[in-house]
Amino acid sequence: MGDANHATDRDRRAELLRQGAEQDGVEIEEYEPRFTPGSRQENRSRRLVVTLWLLCAVFSLVAVGIFVFWPWRYVFPGEEGHFHYSLYTPLLGLFLGLAVACVAAALILHVKLLLPKETAVQERKLPGPSSEEDRATMTAMVLDTAQQVGIGSSRQVGRRSAVGKAMGLGAGVLGTSVGVIGVAGFIENPWDAQGPRADRLETLWHTGWYPHDGEKVYLRVETTDPEEVVLVRPADIAPGGLLAVFPFRESDRGNPRKLRAALNQADNPATLYRFRPEDDIEYRPDRAGMNWGDYYAFSRVCTHVGCAVNLFEDQTNRAYCPCHQSQFDLNRHAKPIFGPAARPLPQLPIDVDDEGFFYALGDFTGPVGPSFWELPAAES
Structure with missing residues (x-):
């Protein structure tokens, strides 16, 4: 049928x-x-x-x-x-x-x-x-x-x-x-460094400056030999001067791969500035203790598209990005004052140990590099 x-x-x-x-x-x-x-x-x-x-x-x-x-x-x-x-x-x-x-x-x-x-x-x-x-x-x-x-x-x-x-x-x-x-790829939020991910080193909130296992992270300068370790002392920078610095751990000494990786990691570069005593630096309670005297350190990566902020006008304490002319007022904690960058350069908290070498007290104050929808457009 x-x-x-x-x-x-x-x-x-x-x-x-x-x-x-x-x-x-x-x-x-x-x-x-x-x-x-x-x-x-x-x-x-x-x-x-x-x-x-x-x-x-x-x-x-x-x-x-x-x-x-x-x-x-x-x-x-x-x-x-x-x-x-x-x-x-x-x-x-x-x-x-x-x-x-x-x-x-x-x-x-x-x-x-x-x-x-x-x-x-x-x-x-x-x-x-x-x-x-x-x-x-x-x-x-x-x-x-x-x-x-x-x-x-x-x-x-x-x-x-x-x-x-x-x-x-x-x-x-x-x-x-x-x-x-x-x-x-969206199931695990790469920006989430809270809760069970608080100790994870690979989140986007953390850089090579992130301290772990209680080991100090020193400020190191790059030389022609990537395996050479040169740490930074206050006397290495004259007033109005600056140095590009990278993270270094004593546990990495003698390990060529880790020494090179610290220099090559995109979000590691920072700039250590020494301002003049007469410079009028804005006081912010939330940034108290992050500088050592006239010495301040900020990320070297522009918050627009990630170029190197490697130009500095010592008369006005302004850092410049050569790619799209963003300007950051270092007297106001690297707040952007011109150009397309919308966020300040994150600050690296620093101090000097008993041997006279600079080291980082923690990671940057914010995510390094370009802004995305997960990040605030600006900071006060």
């Missing part, structure tokens, strides 16, 4: 297709299966399309597995694990690319091998709203296409249903994989 009803629906849809073609001025010159139904060629073509969709699902699952389980944290060249780390992005791209390639191949082969060969000629029609009959014939055409693709009624023959299920599986797994990879 079910097969008879299915045949009746199919004949009715075929009649609607023919009527719709006639009403639209369409002459169907050719409409026939590419292979004899049930033939070896048709079965082989269906198996090929199904296999491509299944491969799409497999490659998508592998990509998710790589994203979740493959070692992704940076490992320096020459250290154990660097080779596996270097494969993370290539493998992720490879398997996602293979999954997308399987989708493209499956769709192309489906059209070329499984859909009927159809050649139709249609006269140009004047624009206007469609009638109820036109909409009915259009619905019949859509249902016929769905039946040919294999995603229509569950009463369709098994071969077409298998293609539709494989298509749904492959497309569904690929879409889910892309969604997981795209959304996963």
Whole structure:
């Protein structure tokens, strides 16, 4: 009884297709299966399309597995694990690319091998709203296409249903994989340094100046030898002078990789200024104790787009960014007074130890570098 009803629906849809073609001025010159139904060629073509969709699902699952389980944290060249780390992005791209390639191949082969060969000629029609009959014939055409693709009624023959299920599986797994990879980066807020993440060093709130394990972080100057350690004393800077400084821990001494990393980390550079005794520096209670006498340290990274703030006008105590001419008034704790920068340069709290060397009391007073939507536009 079910097969008879299915045949009746199919004949009715075929009649609607023919009527719709006639009403639209369409002459169907050719409409026939590419292979004899049930033939070896048709079965082989269906198996090929199904296999491509299944491969799409497999490659998508592998990509998710790589994203979740493959070692992704940076490992320096020459250290154990660097080779596996270097494969993370290539493998992720490879398997996602293979999954997308399987989708493209499956769709192309489906059209070329499984859909009927159809050649139709249609006269140009004047624009206007469609009638109820036109909409009915259009619905019949859509249902016929769905039946040919294999995603229509569950009463369709098994071969077409298998293609539709494989298509749904492959497309569904690929879409889910892309969604997981795209959304996963937002699950853990990289700015969140509160709660269980308070001691994490890799958050964007922390730089190489962040103290941990009770070890002092000294101010170091860069020399021609990146492995040479030269610490800074107050006498190294004349009034109105400055030095570019970087973090140094005694535990890093003799470790070339860590010594170089401290110089190369983008948010580490700071500038140590020595103002003149007569300079009128604005007093802020929340910044009390962050300077050592006339010595102040600020981030060297512009809060506009991250260029180096490496120009200084000692008569006015203004720091300049050469990229887009932002100016920061150091007398007012590096507040921006000109140019596109919207935030002050974060201050580095400093002191001098018993041996006469500068060291950092903590990390910068705010995030280093360009402003984003997570950050306040300005500070008072």
